[in-house]
Amino acid sequence: MRVRPHYASRSRIGIITGSGPEAGVDLWSKILRANRQWFGEDYRGDLDAPEVVIFSVPELGLSMELAANDAQVWQAMQRTATALAEQVDYYGIACNTLNHYADRLAALGLPAQLVSVADVVRDFLADQGIARVALLGARPVMDMGPWSAYRSLPQYADIELPADLDALHQVIYDVKQRGGDAPDVVARFDAVLGSLRADVALLACTELPLIPCRRDIPRAIDVTDLLASALARLSLTPRPSRAGAGA
Structure with a gap:
């Protein structure tokens, strides 16, 4: 009890x-x-x-x-x-x-x-045994350089990034200005998800979970959760x- x-x-x-x-x-x-x-x-x-x-x-x-x-x-x-x-x-x-x-x-x-949040994500990947994951976020996050809170994540998993980082960065700006349910925002984000090879995607930006996901693959993990x-x-x-x- x-x-x-x-x-x-x-x-x-x-x-x-x-x-x-x-x-x-x-x-x-x-x-x-x-x-x-x-x-x-x-x-x-x-x-x-x-x-x-x-x-x-x-x-x-x-x-x-x-x-x-x-x-x-x-x-x-x-x-x-x-x-x-x-x-x-x-x-x-x-x-x-x-x-x-x-x-x-x-x-x-x-x-x-x-x-x-980076520590929480690292622990989650270890607990779930996830060895390959796509990382989706703002440009400073996805650059994986000194400005990224996730810069040490490649030590724990194979990281896939979207082909066009600037396009996803603009999607995030548009969510801030127009909301996540704008039809073109939903369509552009859906295209990003569809281009990924990894089975799991980390939504590493607080605006991305505000977009209704139309795809079950890859499995989208809201890091805010x-x-x-x-x-x-x-x-x-x-x-x-x-x-x-x-x-």
Whole structure:
């Protein structure tokens, strides 16, 4: 029998969003769903929901062109994470590109722990025994260079990238501006999926799951779901002491 954690003793969860703001809403919704799944039929409503703090910062939207905006984006990220860490125990960033700053954020020694989406994805691939995967995201992510949070992923799996990185980058811009259900956006993304050889595709951009997928192959994995599951699980743990939370 599961022990029901008391709401007052549960760890507090934070979300940093703004690139784009809908991504934060999406992550929050998926945290709530993962939390409800953990309780199952024992879920009793509000008192079993996690405590969540969300900071939505429009300036973080400059991350789409991260190489050109690094200094400004990092200042906004550092300021936001520092303020959020005073209110939560664990936090996630609702943007794959912004997870580039995971190491810099860890070096700040904040009293809250970042749950890196790249670490969550790595653990998922190992757990599922997935050796080959397509990586779909914004250009800074797919370049697999110093700006990519996934730059170490080829150590754990064979990575396939779409043939036209700029085309997918533009699809993401269009989702931000027009929504994921625009017919031409759906068609262009469907074409990207159809061109892949890998059986599994990581949707490593928070805008991509907002596009209705018309293909079952490749198997599309929403990395936001993986992050939400990890954060929901951590919310069920007792609150760490503030002295050791940033260790």
